[in-house]
Amino acid sequence: xxxxxQPTQKERMMRDNDFIVSKTDLKGRITYANKIFIEFSxxxxxxxxxxxxxxxxxxxxxxAVFNLLWETLESGQEFNGxxxxxxxxxxxxxVFANVTPSYDNNKKLIGYYSVRRKPxxxxxxxxxxxxxxxxxTEKNTGAKNAIDASTQLLLEKLQGVDYDQFALSI
Amino acid sequence: xxxxxxxxxxxxxRLFIAIVLxxxxxxxxxxxxxxxxxxxxxxxxxxxxxxxxxxxxxKTDIEIALKRVTxxxxxxxxxxxxxxxxxxxxxxxxxxxxxxxxTLDQMxxxxxxxxxxxxxxxxxxxxxxxxxxxxxxxxxxx
Numbered sequence: 295x296x297x298x299x300q301p302t303q304k305e306r307m308m309r310d311n312d313f314i315v316s317k318t319d320l321k322g323r324i325t326y327a328n329k330i331f332i333e334f335s336x337x338x339x340x341x342x343x344x345x346x347x348x349x350x351x352x353x354x355x356x357x358a359v360f361n362l363l364w365e366t367l368e369s370g371q372e373f374n375g376x377x378x379x380x381x382x383x384x385x386x387x388x389v390f391a392n393v394t395p396s397y398d399n400n401k402k403l404i405g406y407y408s409v410r411r412k413p414x415x416x417x418x419x420x421x422x423x424x425x426x427x428x429x430x431t432e433k434n435t436g437a438k439n440a441i442d443a444s445t446q447l448l449l450e451k452l453q454g455v456d457y458d459q460f461a462l463s464i
Numbered sequence: 465x466x467x468x469x470x471x472x473x474x475x476x477x478r479l480f481i482a483i484v485l486x487x488x489x490x491x492x493x494x495x496x497x498x499x500x501x502x503x504x505x506x507x508x509x510x511x512x513x514x515x516x517x518x519x520x521x522x523k524t525d526i527e528i529a530l531k532r533v534t535x536x537x538x539x540x541x542x543x544x545x546x547x548x549x550x551x552x553x554x555x556x557x558x559x560x561x562x563x564x565x566x567t568l569d570q571m572x573x574x575x576x577x578x579x580x581x582x583x584x585x586x587x588x589x590x591x592x593x594x595x596x597x598x599x600x601x602x603x604x605x606x
Binding site: 372394396407 | 543545547548549550551562565566569570572573576577580
C-alpha cells in the first residue's frame with residue numbers, strides 16, 4: 295500500500311510505558327502489530343496486516359538508515375536506531391527502534407521482530423540534524439549514488455563509532 | 465472471518481440496517497403489496513440472526529486462537545499471538561486476548577534482550593542501557 299500522505303508538523307509523543315511491537319516476514323510485510331502500534335500509526339489492524347512496514351515511513355528519513363538496517367539484519371545482527379515514523383494523518387512520532395531477526399527451530403530466518411520505545415529528547419536532538427544532512431545529500435546526489443554518499447556522510451559524522459553504538463550511547 | 469467481521473463497523477451496520485429496514489419494506493409494499501410491518505419484522509430477524517452468527521463465529525475464532533497460543537506457551541514457543549483482534553467488539557475474550565498479547569510481547573522482548581546482553585557481555589562489548597525500559601511489573605524489577 296503506497297501512501298500519498300502529506301506530512302504535517304503534528305507530533306505524537308510516546309509515553310514512558312509505551313511499547314510498540316510489530317513482526318514482519320522476510321519481505322517486510324507486517325504479520326503482527328500490537329495495539330500501541332495501531333494507536334500511533336493511525337491505521338486499522340486490517341490496513342497494517344500484510345502491508346509493507348514502510349507504510350509508516352516518513353519522507354524525512356534518509357534511505358541510508360534503512361539500508362543500514364537491512365544490511366545489519368541480513369548479517370544476522372540486531373539493529374538499534376532512531377526512526378521518525380509517519381502516522382496515517384501525516385503526523386509524526388520519533389521512536390528508538392530495536393529490530394532482531396526471528397528464527398524457527400531449524401535456525402532458519404523467518405522474519406523480524408521490532409520493538410520501539412520512547413526516545414530521549416536529547417537523542418532526537420542529536421540525530422535529527424544528522425538525518426537532515428543525510429537527506430540533503432541524498433537529494434543532491436544522483437539516485438544511483440545517494441545511499442553511498444549518505445552513508446559516507448553518516449560515517450564521517452560519527453567519527454569512527456558505528457551507528458549501532460552511537461544509537462545506544464546517546 | 466474476523467477480517468470480514470472487522471469491516472462491519474458500527475457505521476456500516478447502521479447504514480445497512482437503515483437501508484434494509486426502510487427501503488426494502490417500502491419497495492416490497494409497492495411492488496408486491498406485502499404488509500410492511502411483517503416485512504420489517506422478517507428483515508430485522510434475518511439481520512439479527514446474521515449478526516449473531518458472525519459474532520459467534522468470531523468468538524469461536526478467538527477461542528481457537530487463544531487455545532493455540534496458550535498451548536504454544538506451554539511448549540515454550542512465545543512467538544505466537546492472537547491476531548487479528550477486532551477492537552470494535554468489546555468482549556471479555558477480546559480483553560483476555562489483548563492482555564495475553566501484551567504479556568507475550570514483553571516476555572519475548574525480555575528474552576531477546578537478555579540474550580543480546582549475554583552475547584555482548586561475553587564479548588565484553590557495549591551493553592545498551594535502554595534494555596527492559598517499558599517492560600512492566602516483575603520484568604522491570606528483575
